[in-house]
Amino acid sequence: MAGPDASGGGTGREVAILGGSFNPPHVAHLMAAWWTLATQGVSEVWLLPSFRHPFGKALAPFEDRVEMCRLAARELRGVHVCTAEAELADDPLVGKTARTLEHLHAKHPAYRFALVVGADILPDTDKWYRWDRVRELARIVVVGREGYPPVPGAPDLPAISSTEIRARIARGEDVRGLVPERVRRYVEEKGLYR
Numbered sequence: 001m002a003g004p005d006a007s008g009g010g011t012g013r014e015v016a017i018l019g020g021s022f023n024p025p026h027v028a029h030l031m032a033a034w035w036t037l038a039t040q041g042v043s044e045v046w047l048l049p050s051f052r053h054p055f056g057k058a059l060a061p062f063e064d065r066v067e068m069c070r071l072a073a074r075e076l077r078g079v080h081v082c083t084a085e086a087e088l089a090d091d092p093l094v095g096k097t098a099r100t101l102e103h104l105h106a107k108h109p110a111y112r113f114a115l116v117v118g119a120d121i122l123p124d125t126d127k128w129y130r131w132d133r134v135r136e137l138a139r140i141v142v143v144g145r146e147g148y149p150p151v152p153g154a155p156d157l158p159a160i161s162s163t164e165i166r167a168r169i170a171r172g173e174d175v176r177g178l179v180p181e182r183v184r185r186y187v188e189e190k191g192l193y194r
């Protein structure tokens with residue numbers, strides 16, 4: 001798998017990582033990326049698809065999720081896709097964010113990193129591999145998510161989820177408006193989630 005599309009360059013710039021299953025990417029992911037760019041003083045947002053899910057969830061093939069992230073990222077200037085987790089495919093800690101962030105720091109020593117997470121993630125961080133290390137390696141930025149406790153200084157993004165989108169597709173329902181149009185067409189062409 002090729003390295004990140006994410007462009008490099010610049011000293012001391014902070015890049016925000018939005019990690020996720022992206023199974024599939026949806027419009028609330030893009031809202032989170034846009035809000036981060038607009039308010040968090042970062043130069044870029046990198047969508048980072050999980051190579052393997054840390055809690056063992058079954059996911060569509062990595063290549064499809066990367067391609068869907070690329071199609072989604074085309075909607076926003078400053079948003080790129082980072083495939084760095086694939087470079088850790090043989091590492092026992094693949095998929096663990098602490099390991100991914102260590103890898104990103106080694107690869108991009110001039111950058112600082114922020115990690116964007118939705119409010120649904122916060123109650124689960126005690127189950128993460130070394131959340132303490134994650135916090136050392138990245139500034140944590142939390143965005144609100146409807147249905148979860150409000151986050152001071154961040155909006156609640158709408159209650160759109162990949163789970164609901166997969167369920168709708170499986171029932172043969174239309175997901176227009178919930179995923180970027182290019183992603184919707186890709187899902188349809190590839191027959192994903194049916």
Ligand SMILES: Nc1ncnc2c1ncn2[C@@H]1O[C@H](COP(=O)(O)OP(=O)(O)OP(=O)(O)O)[C@@H](O)[C@H]1O
Nearest residue numbers: 020021022028117118144145157158160161162163
């Ligand atoms: N509607 C939303 N509002 C705010 N944050 C969100 C929203 N959807 C996803 N996120 C955040 O984006 C990141 C990646 O999310 P992920 O790819 O797991 O999407 P998801 O919709 O939660 O997926 P699934 O339903 O499969 O669990 C996580 O930090 C998650 O909290």
Ligand SMILES: O=C(O)c1ccc[n+]([C@@H]2O[C@H](COP(=O)([O-])O)[C@@H](O)[C@H]2O)c1
Nearest residue numbers: 019020021050054095096097098128129
């Ligand atoms: O490092 C961990 O232990 C860990 C546990 C759960 C989730 N994460 C990361 O959090 C991000 C969002 O995860 P998810 O389950 O909402 O798709 C994604 O980048 C995952 O790799 C990381």
